[in-house]
Amino acid sequence: MAAYDFNSEMSSIVLNRKDNVATLLRDVIAGENITYTFEGKPQTLVVKSDIRFGHKVALYPIPKGERILKYGESIGAATEFIDRGEHVHVHNIEGIRGRGDAHIQKEVKNS
C-alpha cells in the first residue's frame, strides 16, 4: 500500500484518487469546513453532521447501492442515498462480504 501524503494542516485525508470518502484526522462539527488534498491540490468541504476522528465523510453524492471506495477499493455499498458532506458509516453503508445473513435471505426468497 502506498505511503500517504499526511499533512498536519489538513483535517482529513483521501487515500486514493478513486475514493468517494475522506477519513477525518480530527473531530469535526456540523457545518464545519474541512480540508483535504486531492491530486496535490487543497480542497474544502462542509460537513453536514458531527463526525469523529477516524470516521468517514462523503466527498460526492452517492446513490443507494453504489460502492463506497476507500484505498481505491470497495469497502461496501450505500444502503441509502448519501449526500456530499454526510457521515458515512454503519447507518448508511453495508459490507458485501461475510454476509451469511444475505445468503439466508436469498434462500428464503427462492423457496
Place this chain on the structure above:
Amino acid sequence: MTIIKGYKRPDGRVGIRNHVLLMPTVICSNQVVNRIQQQVAGTVAIPHQHGCSQVGKDKERTHQVLVGMGKNPNVGAVLIISLGCEVMNAEQIRNEIMETGKPVIWLDIQDEGGTIKTIQKGIEAAKEMVKQVQDVPRVDLDLSELIVGVKCGGSDATSGLCSNPALGKASDLLVAENGTIVMGETTEIIGAEHILAEKAVSDEVHHKLYDCIRNFEMEIDRMGVDMRGGNPSPGNIEGGLSTIEEKSLGCISKAGSSSLKGVVEYAEPIKGKGFYFMDSPGNDIECVSGMAAAGVHLVCFTTGVGTPTGNPIIPVIKITGNERTAKRMEDNIDIDSSAVLQGKETLEQAGKRIFDEIVSVASGSLTKAEVLGHQEFSINRIGISL
C-alpha cells in the same frame, strides 16, 4: 547484517527467551499447573480449556498447539501435567517435544495420586528446570533466524492509515535481512484477498489463499449471520471502521511489500524464509497462540483502541497510530506511530523505529506486556465438544 543476542537450542534452532513452560494436557490439570507456577519463579504456564471430548481435526489441532508451544525455541524446558484419562496423548506430546533435545518431564495426576502429590513433585521438577535453563548463555545470532508474527487487534481507522503501513515498512526491513514474517487472520483479509493473492509466488499459493477465504465464508454462510458486530467488532465500529472489507484493506499493509511464499495451517511450523500467511481466526489470543505454536519468536501487534495482549512464551510489541490511545494506555503501548498522521514523521521512519524495537526485544529487552505479566493463551477449536 544485524546481530541479536539469543539462545542456541540443542536442535540448532534459535530462541529469544528462555522459559520453563508448564503445560496442562487438559483443562483438568490447570489448577495443578497454576499452583506450581505460583510457587516457582521463572516458570510460565498455559492453562487452557481443552484436551478432552475432542475428535478428528479438532483433536489434532489442540495436540499440535501443545506440541508447538513446547517445541518453540523460546522455551528451554517443559513440564507436562496430564490427568490420565483425557483424549490428549501426553506421552506422545512429550516424545514429540523431546525431539528438540530440550529437557521434558511428564507427571500424571492419577498416577501420582492426586493434586497435592502432583503439585509437590511438580514444584521440585520445575525448580530443577529453572536452575538448568539458567546455564544457557545468550550468544550472538543473525537476525535472519528470527520469525516475526504481524497482527492487529482493537483496530480503528488509524490502524490502516499509519500503524499497519509503518509495521509493513519494518516487515520489509526484516525480509531484506532474510528474516521471516507471518501474518494470520483469515477473517481480516476478506475483501482484500485479491491484493494479497497478487503477491503469491506460485499458483498453488494463490489457490491456497483463496481456499482459506472460501472455507471461512462458507462457515459464515452456514451460520446465516452478518459478520459485522463480531468482526468488525463494536470497538472497531466505534473507531470508524464500517465493514470487514474496510478493516481488511487496512490490515494487509502490515506484512509489507514482500512476495507471499506460502500459506500454512493454524499452528503449522514455518519452514522457509520470507513472508507467510497462516490460516487463523482474527481473534487476538487464538491468533497469537497459533503463531507461538508455529515457532514464531515475537509478535508485532498494532492496535487503535488499545489492548494489553501478551503471550506466555513470545514477546508481543504493541504499536499504535492513535495518539489518544498512546497517551491513555501508556501502560500497554510500546511504540506510538501517530506522528505519521500529523505529517511529523514518515512511514519509513516509524518503520525503522519498529524494526529497532524488534532487534532490541529479540536481544532481551522486555515489552510492556511482559513487564505487566500479560500471558494470554487460547487454542482455536474447529469441532464440537463431545
